[in-house]
Structures are given as C-alpha cells and as structure tokens.
Amino acid sequence: MDPKELGKWSFYRALIAEFVATLLFLYIGVTTVIGYKHQSDPNLNPAGDPCGGVGLLGISWAFGGMIFVLVYCTGGISGGHINPAVTFGLLLARKVSLIRAVMYMVAQCLGAISGVGLAKAFQKAYFVRYGGGATELQAGHSVGVGLAAEIIGTFVLVYTVFSATDPKRSARDSHVPVLAPLPIGFAVFMVHLATIPITGTGINPARSFGSAVILNRHEAWHYHWIYWVGPFVGAAIAAFYHQYILRAGAAKAIISFKNSNAHV
Template structure:
C-alpha cells in the first residue's frame, strides 16, 4: 500500500514532537528534585524517558514512516539507499517543526510555575558542553561522544530493520539502545544523537545552547553517515535492506 507523503510528514512531526516533549520534559520538569521533596527521575529515569519514547513511536508510526524522528537517522538511511531524497527532505522538515513545537509546549508548561521559572542557560533540556554545563567536558569530548554514539545508534537501526535482523523486535532494540546511549552521554552533553532534539530547545533557550547547536548537527550527521557506509560494506551479500 502506497503511503502518501503528507501522511509520512504528519507521522514524523508527531513522533518528533513526542520525543522532545517526553524526553526533554523528563529532563527539565521531572529531572530535578520537586518542592514536595520527591526525588527527581535521575540519570536512569531520563535515559528511559528518551528510550521509551522511541519504542512507543516506533510501534505507533513505524509502519507509516519508519519512525526516524531524527535527521541523522534520515540522512543515514538515505546514504544506505533505503529512502528517496524527496522523502528525506520531507522527513527532516517535519522533524524540525515537530521538535520546535514540542519545545514550545514544554516552555509554556515550565513557565506555568506559580513561583516563577528561571530558565537560565541551556534551558528546556538543551544540549551543551564546556564551562557551566553538566560535568564541564570540552568540545573534543563532546564531539567524539555525539559522533560515536550516533554511529552505534544508526548501525543498530540499519541492522535490526534489515532482512537479516529481527524486525519484529526492532523498535524495542532501538529504544533500549537509545536509553543506553543516554546513560553514557547525559553527563557529557545531555545527549543529543539527534539534531532536531537539540534544535527545538536551543532555539527557545538561546544563548550558549544556540551558539553550540552546530556541534549537535555536525557530529550526529557525521556518525550516521559513517555508520551507513560501514553497514553497506558489512551487510550480508545477496540481501536487501528493508
């Protein structure tokens, strides 16, 4: 059955919207200790929020668009020959809009605090590095982390969704991989491996988050392209990827 481009557009928009709202929302809203004394989600909780978001939308919209919800994934899949240039452009535009809308809703929720909300630098779950961010890792560590972990993420996606992979469990495997990635990278960059996940919050946060956004575009895309090339070389001959 042929799926219309407009349907794929809406699916990717909604999926990316949900990923940003749930993932960045977990970091910005529930990640910190509440006034009532309840402990926040912590590292594991935030990692699971991102990972489970991917699992949920993989099964919700995977049959429509493949559930990329990430320009690095779309570009990697394009390099691997599994999507057309036209669809790749449609996906990326949808992802950018969805991420911005997700961050905008999160912003409005946070500013609804009666006691007032002080956004500060790197607000709304923004990614970053350097002085004042998380454990203050430098730019080299940040770039290496994002590139290598995106490489792993994209390789898992290509392998599990191929004809030699277990496609029925692909959504779960991909989501768990993203959760593992967050366990490593949250203290370093807040974890992107997804340019639009960084784009939405950075646009609204401005300042350092916006000035550092380039790294969270370049590093994930570089890692995804390399993963696609490696997959094309290593995949079993005589098989066609889905």
C-alpha cells in the same frame, strides 16, 4: 529523487507521522528533564535528597522508552525515523529518496520545535529557570570530546536501526520486524546513560535544535554545531559499516564490475 512521491497521500501521511512523533518525543523528554531539575533543585530541597526526582536513569528511560513507543507506532507509516541523523543514514544507504529525506528532516525539526514549545507551555514557571531541556557541552569536557561522544552515540543508534530493520535478517527471522522498536529504544537509552554527563545527549539534531530555538539563549546555541556535525558523521559511518562491511556492498560492487567487464 523520485518526484512522483509528491503526488502520493502516503508521502504526506508519513510527514505528518514524523512531525507528530517528534513533537511527542520532545514533549515527554524535555518535560522529564525539567521536572527532574525542579525536583532535585537544592534551593527547594536543602537536605539534598539523593532520591529526589527521576535521576539520570529516569531521563534516559524517558527518551529511550518514547523512541520504543513511537517507532512501534509509526514504523509502518513513515519508517519511524524521528531523527534527521537516522534519515540521513538511510539516505546514504539509498533506502529513502532525497525528497523524502529532506522533507522528513523539515517535519522532524518543526515537530521538535512544537514539542518543546508545548513543554514550555506546560512548565512555564520552570522552563527557562532549568534550561529548557537544551543540550549543552558539560563543564570539564572539550569540544573534541563532545563531538566524539555525539559521533559514537549516533553510530550506536543508527547501526542498531540498520541491524534491526535489515530486510535479509527479517526474511530469515520472522520475529525481527515486531521486535525492531525494542533494540532501537534500548540503544537510545544506553547512549543517554553514557553521554548525558558529556553533552547532555543530542544524537538527534532535531532534539537539540528544537530546544535551542524555544529556549533561545547563548548557552543553547554555543557549540550547537556539535549536535549536527556529530550525529551526521556518526550516521554516515554506521551506514558505511553496515552496507559495505557487514553486508559486503563494496565487495559485491567490485565483483559485479569485474563480471561486467569480463563479458565486454
């Protein structure tokens, strides 16, 4: 629980960092999505220019690139989570306290709502028309497929976070802490390439929640639970895999238990 954190300025500074980072992440990401849909709108572009807008690749770069930038900027302040699923995974691995994890998630969700609200203010003429950047299960895909895509995508992200920030690896390879934001950003980029055609890519409950709140239309809330359950399950699997399989946490616990009993 660590309630002593509530009396530290560093705790509130970290919350502010998570709020602002998630705000910027959603503002850039959602604005990019809306801009692309406007530029590639067949009603405005009857010729159907295949190069109209940034495309799937550009949207993926927008989300992945912003995560790279924001993790680099906030890593030394809050850890650069910017995602309730990442926070949840680190909580399960006992790398953050319960109080910090809950407050981080609140700050992230509020930041996401504010970021999408800012995007709507800047793109008022196009926001609702082009779906507000909301994540939706794409036509032709079942709920099971969408849920699996979110689980696997979040697993890739959270597994990358654990690997890039592993303290044992950092001690052995001094360059790892500096490079950590790069593989994390690339993980987000790659997952977007794979899952945008399936779910629109959530892998971040705050990202989906912020868009759904501001757009507030049926299609944004329909199957919204996928964007919470999938990322949390994926994060839990990643935490278990890294801590208990790769780092042999389960084996160490069993050995420690046997040794303690042997001395009784």
